[in-house]
Protein backbone atom coordinates (compact mmCIF):
# COMPACT_ATOMS: atom_id res chain seq x y z
CA UNK A 338 0.00 0.00 0.00
CA UNK A 339 1.36 3.37 -0.99
CA UNK A 340 1.25 6.06 1.65
CA UNK A 341 0.41 9.41 0.16
CA UNK A 342 1.92 12.28 2.07
CA UNK A 343 -0.39 15.23 2.48
CA UNK A 344 -0.06 18.12 0.09
CA UNK A 345 0.68 21.57 1.40
CA UNK A 346 -2.50 23.46 2.26
CA UNK A 347 -0.90 26.75 1.28
CA UNK A 348 0.89 26.19 -2.03
CA UNK A 349 -0.78 22.86 -2.96
CA UNK A 350 2.56 21.23 -3.68
CA UNK A 351 3.10 17.63 -2.50
CA UNK A 352 5.42 16.94 0.37
CA UNK A 353 3.99 18.51 3.51
CA UNK A 354 6.28 17.83 6.47
CA UNK A 355 4.43 19.52 9.32
CA UNK A 356 0.96 20.64 10.27
CA UNK A 357 -0.39 23.45 12.38
CA UNK A 358 -3.37 22.96 14.67
CA UNK A 359 -6.20 25.34 13.82
CA UNK A 360 -9.28 26.38 15.73
CA UNK A 361 -11.83 25.75 13.01
CA UNK A 362 -13.14 28.82 11.26
CA UNK A 363 -15.52 29.61 8.45
CA UNK A 364 -15.22 32.09 5.62
CA UNK A 365 -18.19 33.35 3.63
CA UNK A 366 -17.23 33.48 -0.02
CA UNK A 367 -19.58 34.84 -2.68
CA UNK A 368 -20.53 31.38 -3.92
CA UNK A 369 -20.10 29.19 -0.84
CA UNK A 370 -19.03 28.94 2.75
CA UNK A 371 -15.53 27.62 3.26
CA UNK A 372 -14.54 25.61 6.34
CA UNK A 373 -10.97 25.44 7.52
CA UNK A 374 -10.84 22.07 9.19
CA UNK A 375 -8.61 21.68 12.23
CA UNK A 376 -5.22 21.22 10.57
CA UNK A 377 -3.21 23.05 7.94
CA UNK A 378 -0.41 21.05 6.37
CA UNK A 379 2.71 22.85 5.25
CA UNK A 380 5.70 22.09 3.06
CA UNK A 381 9.15 23.20 4.26
CA UNK A 382 8.98 26.47 2.34
CA UNK A 383 5.54 27.53 3.55
CA UNK A 384 6.38 26.43 7.08
CA UNK A 385 9.29 28.88 7.05
CA UNK A 386 6.94 31.74 6.15
CA UNK A 387 4.48 30.73 8.86
CA UNK A 388 7.22 30.46 11.50
CA UNK A 389 8.35 33.96 10.52
CA UNK A 390 4.77 35.30 10.47
CA UNK A 391 5.58 36.52 6.97
CA UNK A 392 2.02 36.41 5.67
CA UNK A 393 2.65 38.59 2.62
CA UNK A 394 5.62 36.40 1.72
CA UNK A 395 3.53 33.28 2.14
CA UNK A 396 0.75 34.61 -0.09
CA UNK A 397 3.33 35.58 -2.71
CA UNK A 398 5.20 32.26 -2.55
CA UNK A 399 2.01 30.19 -2.72
CA UNK A 400 0.67 32.44 -5.51
CA UNK A 401 -2.68 32.82 -3.75
CA UNK A 402 -5.63 34.74 -5.14
CA UNK A 403 -7.69 37.14 -2.98
CA UNK A 404 -9.77 34.30 -1.58
CA UNK A 405 -6.61 32.40 -0.72
CA UNK A 406 -5.32 35.51 1.01
CA UNK A 407 -8.49 35.51 3.15
CA UNK A 408 -7.80 31.90 4.07
CA UNK A 409 -4.29 32.87 5.17
CA UNK A 410 -5.65 35.80 7.21
CA UNK A 411 -8.00 33.39 8.97
CA UNK A 412 -5.17 30.96 9.55
CA UNK A 413 -3.08 33.77 11.03
CA UNK A 414 -5.80 34.45 13.59
CA UNK A 415 -6.75 30.84 14.36
CA UNK A 416 -3.63 28.67 14.36
CA UNK A 417 -1.66 27.48 17.33
CA UNK A 418 1.98 28.55 17.01
CA UNK A 419 4.45 25.75 16.57
CA UNK A 420 4.60 23.31 13.70
CA UNK A 421 3.89 19.66 14.48
CA UNK A 422 6.31 17.37 12.67
CA UNK A 423 5.49 13.90 11.44
CA UNK A 424 7.61 11.16 9.93
CA UNK A 425 8.12 11.65 6.18
CA UNK A 426 6.39 8.93 4.20
CA UNK A 427 3.70 8.45 6.79
CA UNK A 428 0.20 9.80 6.70
CA UNK A 429 -0.62 11.57 9.96
CA UNK A 430 -4.30 11.46 9.05
CA UNK A 431 -4.22 7.69 9.41
CA UNK A 432 -3.95 7.87 13.20
CA UNK A 433 -7.03 10.06 13.68
Ligand SMILES: [Zn+2]
Nearest residue numbers: 345348380383
Ligand atom coordinates in the same frame (compact mmCIF):
# COMPACT_ATOMS: atom_id res chain seq x y z
ZN1 LIG B 1 3.73 24.93 0.62
